[in-house]
Amino acid sequence: xxxxxxxxxxxxxxxxxxxxxxxxxxxxxxxxxxxxxxxxxxxxxxxxxxxxxxxxxxxxxxxxxxxxxxxxxxxxxxxxxxxxxxxxxxxxxxxxxxxxxxxxxxxxxxxxxxxxxxxxxxxxxxxxxxxxxxxxxxxxxxxxxxxxxxxxxxxxxxxxxxxxxxxxxxxxxxxxxxxxxxxxxxxxxxxxxxxxxxxxxxxxxxxxxxxxxxxxxxxxxxxxxxxxxxxxxxxxxxxxxxxxxxxxxxxxxxxxxxxxxxxxxxxxxxxxxxxxxxxxxxxxxxxxxxxxxxxxxxxxxxxxxxxxxxxxxxxxxxxxxxxxxxxxxxxxxxxxxxxxxxxxxxxxxxxxxxxxxxxxxxxxxxxxxxxxxxxxxxxxxxxxxxxxxxxxxxxxxxx
Numbered sequence: 216x217x218x219x220x221x222x223x224x225x226x227x228x229x230x231x232x233x234x235x236x237x238x239x240x241x242x243x244x245x246x247x248x249x250x251x252x253x254x255x256x257x258x259x260x261x262x263x264x265x266x267x268x269x270x271x272x273x274x275x276x277x278x279x280x281x282x283x284x285x286x287x288x289x290x291x292x293x294x295x296x297x298x299x300x301x302x303x304x305x306x307x308x309x310x311x312x313x314x315x316x317x318x319x320x321x322x323x324x325x326x327x328x329x330x331x332x333x334x335x336x337x338x339x340x341x342x343x344x345x346x347x348x349x350x351x352x353x354x355x356x357x358x359x360x361x362x363x364x365x366x367x368x369x370x371x372x373x374x375x376x377x378x379x380x381x382x383x384x385x386x387x388x389x390x391x392x393x394x395x396x397x398x399x400x401x402x403x404x405x406x407x408x409x410x411x412x413x414x415x416x417x418x419x420x421x422x423x424x425x426x427x428x429x430x431x432x433x434x435x436x437x438x439x440x441x442x443x444x445x446x447x448x449x450x451x452x453x454x455x456x457x458x459x460x461x462x463x464x465x466x467x468x469x470x471x472x473x474x475x476x477x478x479x480x481x482x483x484x485x486x487x488x489x490x491x492x493x494x495x496x497x498x499x500x501x502x503x504x505x506x507x508x509x510x511x512x513x514x515x516x517x518x519x520x521x522x523x524x525x526x527x528x529x530x531x532x533x534x535x536x537x538x539x540x541x542x543x544x545x546x547x548x549x550x551x552x553x554x555x556x557x558x559x560x561x562x563x564x565x566x567x568x569x570x571x572x573x574x575x576x577x578x579x580x581x582x583x584x585x586x587x588x589x590x591x592x593x594x595x596x597x598x599x600x601x602x603x604x605x606x607x608x609x610x611x612x613x614x
Contacts, residue, residue, distance in 0.1 A: 219614050220248045222322035223266065223348075224313065224331035226305065227254035227273050229458050230527040231328045232261070234350035234408045238326075238431045238606045240264040245607070252316055252334075271312035274305050296374045298546075302330060303381050309333045310389065324614055332399045336389050346613055347402035348606070351409060351526040351547060354400050355419040366396070404613060406606045409530055410597050413554050426609050429600030430530040432511070440509040442516070448481035450518040452578065453537075455510055456566075457523045460544040461487025464494040466566045470521065473574035475499035480578075483513055511535075519581055521574075524552040524561075533560060536594030538581035540574070542566035559589035 221242055225231045232253070243249050243265035251266040254273035261268050310333040317337065325345040327334035338345035359366075369375035382395035391398060404424060411417050411427040444451065454470050456463060467486055474482045475498070482502040486492070498504055510528065514520060514535040522528040524541040529551050532539045539561035541552035555561035562577045569577075580586065601608075 218246050218248065219323040220250065220320075221324050221326060221610070221614075222269075222317060222334070223249065223251045223326045223328075224334035225251075225253055225328035226275060226330045227256040228275070228330070230350060230525055231330050232257050233527055234530070235326070235328065235348045235431060236260070236264050237433050237603045238348065238406075238610075239266050241603050241607050242610065245611075250320070250322070252313055252331075269316045271309055271316065274308045275301060295546075296369060296372060296378060300374070300378050300381075303378060303385075305330075306333050307381075307385055310336060310385070313337055324610070326610065329399075335398070335402070336386070336391060340390060344613055345403065346610055347405040349402075349405050349407045349409075349425075350530075352414045353405060353407055353420060353425050355414075355416040356421065357416075357419060358400070359396070361416075404609075406609050408606070409526060410533055410593065410600070412558055412593070412596070413526075413529065413533075413551070415550070415554075426605070427600060428605035428609070429597040429602050430534045431603045431606050432531065432534050433603065440512065442483070442509050442513045444516050445481060449479040450481070450582070451513070451516055452480055452482045452519045452521065453485075453508070453510070453513050453517045454482065454521040455485040455508065455523075455528065456487070456542070456544060457525045457528060458487065458507075460523060461485075462489040463544075463566060464490045466542070466569075467495055469569065469571050470574060471495060471498060471502055472571035474578070475502050477501070477575070477578075483508060483517075485510070519578055524548040524555060524563075526551060529555060530597075533558075533590070533593050534597050536590045538586045538590045540564060540577045540581060542569070558593060560586060560593055 223239060239249050249266040250269050251261045252269045252271055253261060255270050258268050313333050314337060321341055322343060325334045325338045325343055326348055327345065329347065329349050329351065335345055370379060386395060386398060407425050407427045408431050410429055414420060452474055467484060467490065470484065474480060480501060484502055484504045485508045486504060486506060488506055492504060511531050514531050514537050517537050520532045520537045521540045521542060522532060524543045525548055539555055541555050541561045541563045543549045543552040552563045556563050562580050564573065564577055
């Protein structure tokens with residue numbers, strides 16, 4: 216394979232950066248020149264892959280890959296229209312910056328995360344091939360019909376109507392006449408970094424466009440660091456609500472009530488940046504509390520996982536064969552949680568209402584043999600999907 220310039224574009228959010236890191240690392244190892252356009256908040260983790268960093272200034276409220284929040288997560292509050300409006304503002308800011316970064320350094324191929332849509336605008340303008348790396352589920356045949364009532368509700372809201380007008384204007388101003396939903400939602404070619412079993416209506420997905428390779432993970436991510444399992448730890452339970460929706464002191468207290476001093480269990484609790492440790496009350500000796508933890512490294516050693524069911528955490532839990540208690544907080548996490556339950560690897564709880572006793576019951580359920588066996592089976596399925604090697608094969612064939 217001839218050495219090529221491959222340009223990756225994404226936003227500074229762990230769920231959009233971490234899933235593809237090992238793919239980029241492998242492309243670098245194979246001799247390609249890989250550049251990565253993103254905000255300075257993720258420079259270190261990007262450069263750890265060997266990729267060259269190209270900086271643009273993001274407008275998003277963000278939590279970087281080390282869990283350090285630069286603006287309050289409350290900036291993400293609001294409904295779907297509010298959140299999509301934040302992404303539209305990001306696109307309007309990102310596109311001219313990308314153009315400046317790559318005008319005199321055009322790649323042979325663009326790779327882009329689902330939130331890196333402006334890369335596709337440039338790819339079409341410059342005639343550069345492009346492949347999407349999707350860390351979540353993708354559109355299926357009949358997707359627009361299935362989503363029509365949701366879209367109609369969005370468009371009926373004056374804020375939604377204004378958002379759609381902004382989306383269309385940005386595309387039209389840059390020579391793209393395609394409807395925004397069609398343009399952003401239907402890539403020409405995509406590598407899907409989730410288990411096919413997590414994909415809604417998988418039988419209706421065009422596999423000439425979308426190739427499911429499963430999570431692109433190795434045994435560990437060097438940039439994340441390591442966790443040292445205590446010598447006297449029995450079984451290990453990890454509790455993490457990710458990096459964006461972590462301001463839930465009451466839920467953490469109920470977890471401590473449920474699992475603190477629970478015989479045979481060592482608990483690792485990640486609380487994020489917004490909760491004061493003092494709000495947790497007395498912390499038993501079998502519970503260690505951190506603002507951020509190397510999640511994937513711990514999951515490789517854990518026996519159970521309380522997760523918000525973000526696609527990144529869900530994929531990591533499935534890849535490591537770790538039974539899960541899903542406590543979804545927002546967006547696609549509710550659907551992810553239901554999919555995990557349907558796959559037989561999780562139970563779902565309502566983090567706002569679940570009691571300590573119910574949390575203990577949930578742990579007993581996922582720690583039982585049927586869930587453990589199914590988790591191991593699904594982990595084997597994911598590893599056989601090909602992961603990094605399969606993703607790189609698609610990319611190099613596209614080149």
